[in-house]
Amino acid sequence: MSFLTLSQTASAVLAETPKAEYGSFVLTSVLMTLVIIYAMSKLGGELSKRLNLPPVLGELVGGVVVGVSALHLLVFPEAGATAADSLLMTVLQWLGNLDAAAVTHIFQSQSEVVSVLAELGVIVLLFEIGLESDLRELTKVGSQAAVVAIVGVTLPFALGAVGLIALFHVPTIPAIFAGAALTATSIGITSKVLSELGHLKSTEGQIIVGAAVIDDVLGIIVLAVVASLAKTGEVDLLNVVYLIASASGFLLGAILLGKFFNQSFEVITEKLQTRGALLIPAFAFALAMAFLANIIHLEAILGAFAAGLVLDETDKRKELDQQIMPIADILVPIFFVTVGAKADLGVLNPAIAENREGLIIASFLIVVAIIGKIVTGWAVFGKPGVNRLAIGIGMIPRGEVGLVFAGIGSASGVLSKPLEAAIIVMVILTTFLAPPMLQWALKDQATDAVVELSVGD
Template sequence: MTRGKRTLLLLVAAALLPSLAWASGASEVFTRTSLALILMITLADACGFLFERLGLPELVGEISAGILLGNLALLGIDFNFTALLRDSEFMTYSSELALVLLLFLVGVDSDMKELLKVGRNAATVAFAGVALPVLLGLGTATALGISGGIQGWFVGAMLAATSVGITAKLLEAQGKLKSPSGEVILGAAVIDDVLGILLLAVLASVAASGEFQWSALVIIVAKALLFFGGALFIGQRLMPQMVHMVALTKHASIWTGFAFCLALGFAELAALAGLAPLIGAFVAGLLLDDVYFRVGATLQKHTLEELIRPISDILISIFFVGVGAQVQLEVLADSAILLTIVALTLVAIGSKTIAGYMVKGRGFDRLGIGFGMVPRGEVGLVFAAFAFSHGIFMPKTYTALIMVVLLTTIIGPALLKPRLSRF
């Protein structure tokens, strides 16, 4: 059965199941939560498939599915899906767990050995690709009236993100992954992730304290750096022994549970250290990047990312749909919001494009490198979702920023593709 037929079958099932569930007399909480899951997963799969066929990233389709579910009232359907998400403890926890797994996978994708070997060009592009969006985003947010101090900083931090996965897929499909310009993009994007997560650690701690003081900021930065450094130092020495012990089993499933628990364990350690749990999950992923292991006498050629994927795919789809469901389409009728979206999108594209021109030497497509850094993707969504869930972004600001993430995720690859011939 093709994926298209399977998706159509799931959509039909999703339409029929509500009446069957109510007829069975199932408990109200179980029914509401189950129906929400069926709708979210099925629609996310269908929209993801449709958007992929259109040549767009799958996550754009999943967020669009959430936007549709969250704005059913505009279609005349009296069903408050957003309220259902907020009222359900299971949905709230699922979204938080998805964030932990998402940052864990970002860490797994970030090769520390390659990061340490990254060239000067990639490092220069990365630092410029963080500094410029943060400063320009903060200034633009202030000019647009997005005030409140921490709000502006979160806007800037969100614009500093770069999606490694989206650009990497395009480069791989075109055979440009190992080209000089391609390696600069990937190296810079990985550094962007690390700097972005450090920035999130600082901003999250400032948001928790409710006030900004330079002395407190220094302590927060020192704490974040110590946590990163200490966890990596200790983990790299303990991890080989832990991997060896787990490898004594003959069952591959043990590795899924090991990775899952490691992400949760480090998330809890970060929380105990006064940092956002997401930071711990990211560090746990860094410790396990490119780990190969034995199951019995056979060397398995699967990374931990592939083994944890069945769980993460479902939870992250729920997260993306939940992110989209919080978007309020009616605010797009406000000219001020449209101006915010346009202005921040231009800043998001322009700041990364300028960063590409920081490259020195010959044989590089500087404009293409800048375009390759444009997509914000999942990392930008993490910042927006975190700020919204902690009351830093109001619904209008949140809606505008999600639209900026979507636009950069679509526009970035579209701008990059014609430049690949110069790589």
């Protein structure tokens, strides 16, 4: 039987599949998507490594190649894409002889599955980062991290909002929203680069991670404020107070939890005799903490990070760290590739007239975004010899957090098209510039850090 005959027979059989059985096509599309994601993550990561750049940058670029900016193999409806925009869906429609309604259903379901897997990826990443961090060392730099985070939120916000109003005559509420987008820091991207450089446990690494966690909490509060402004023109003070209290209580509670939870955890794992006796309880604990954070309107990644910090204090931390790595290797690339895939580089094209105003505003936002975070390194006190430039650069990437701000602003109708494009450009460039800049800033220290870690282990 020829390939053409086999294809025609398969298409005829698939065409008779009732709509209730679209689940098999959803699975097929998800499997095809994962193959593409893993191929691009490894290809991009390996090329980036050979160019002496952080592998995570290659994964982001790989996502751009297969995403909305190039091949359209991985696109998402929340970014405005439809099934017709997805080359993958076009191929599936041809293979299955599906109608437009069926393809739309499959596209939406597939996108939801991949997005959930990406969320699980960043949860696993932050759990792993928590395990690799040292709670005692993190506590020592807590005050410095808090100052860095506060400066890193207030300075870009003030410069961005005031600058947009004064220089570009942007209305107050859109300017405030854009300023809020400048406050974000992607802890996932920065922590991944620090981990790859073997610099996560250094003073600089601990300050950056601690500041990024606090920055994330502050970002959620800022987002709640600007979202209230966008909807009603007023700030819901009760909601803001609730967020501050719940965030503080959650993080402090997680730290205190570790003092008595660790012994119970070790007793439980020692009594279990089946496969996964250590990994499954630990992973379940991380997911439970992520759930608790999410349910009180915090980021799930904060819960996962707190779970990692708690379990870092157990005697089984090194063994658990080794066991979580394969899970991270499978899920984390999905997150980084999808971040790259959602980055629409089309907004960078000056040949399109409607992009030009956005690019001018974006130039201003990029300068504020970089300077507003770099100066945070000089807010560190009581730490002579610390690499202040590296700390500031580590706070630069906006990543998925910045895209969330842009998405909410767009959905609320607050942002004009040029201002929305400017925010997206700022997010894209800070996300892609930060990894090589951080590697450069830590170049002389990275080798020493790896040696110290090796000796310590």
